[in-house]
Amino acid sequence: MPDPKVVTPKLLVMIPNRMVLALDSYGLMAIPFFYLAGSLMLIGGLTHRLVAFSRVIIGHVTGGLSHVNVVASMVFAGVSGSCVADAASIGGVLIPAMKKDRYPADFSAAVTAATATVGHIIPPSIPMILIGVMQDMAIGKLFLAGAIPGLLLGFSFLGLSYVISRRRNYPKEERRAPLKEMSRAFLDGFLVLIMPAIVVGGGRFWGRYRHRDRCPGLFVCADPGFLLPGDPAG
Helix, strand or coil: CCCCCCCCHHHHHHHHHHHHHHHCCHHHHHHHHHHHHHHHHHHHCHHHHHHHHHHHHHCCCCCHHHHHHHHHHHHHHHHHCCHHHHHHHHHHHHHHHHHHCCCCHHHHHHHHHHHHHHHHCCCCCHHHHHHHHHHCCCHHHHHHHHHHHHHHHHHHHHHHHHHHHHHHCCCCCCCCCCHHHHHHHHHHCHHHHCHHHHHHHHHHHCCCCCHHHCHHHHHHHHHHHHCCCCCCCC
16 A cells, blocks of 8 residues: 555646646636726726716715715726725725825725725625635525625715714815716716626526626626727826
8 A cells, every 4th residue: 555645646647637627617717807807997997987977976975085985996896806906996096086185095095995895795706706616606696695795885884984074074075066967977987887787687687698708798898998088087
């Protein structure tokens, strides 16, 4: 009987073979594509459109930019599925804007870091994809299970941000945006706003439309960001 402590040539071949077989899953293909969709949003200017839309909707409330940070993070979480991507994309836009509006740097960073955590709860969630692949669970059902808790967490952040902003007398927009301006911001950010619906509602309403098949749908929404005129970032 061979000694189990001895590493044989057969074992050296078996270990990498098992590692490759473990990664041979169509479900894992969704992960890099969700990252790519988030990158296309940022490069194409759709992230700035999302921030602009959030600003006209809720910017007039005390602590407006902190609420914009929360709302933008919730929507972006429905595209990237990653806390790190959420914090990098939204924080890169909003932290400088918050500091410019006299928000403390530590508060701006704390809001961005805290609200980015919804990226792993609001679908699509990369950890949910990994759990579904490893445990052979329905990833679409995992996505739906995370939708309501993620929204509740986001609304909790909004409430906490409002209380802190009132106590510290943080600034807000001088006026409430008129309906015409809201409509224009909605049309500018429409492609971003429907991305979470594509991810969550795809399998529900379009039959055999699996999570890995929804990524091309995200690209259809993200790619026009390179072509649409009037980028708010500009």
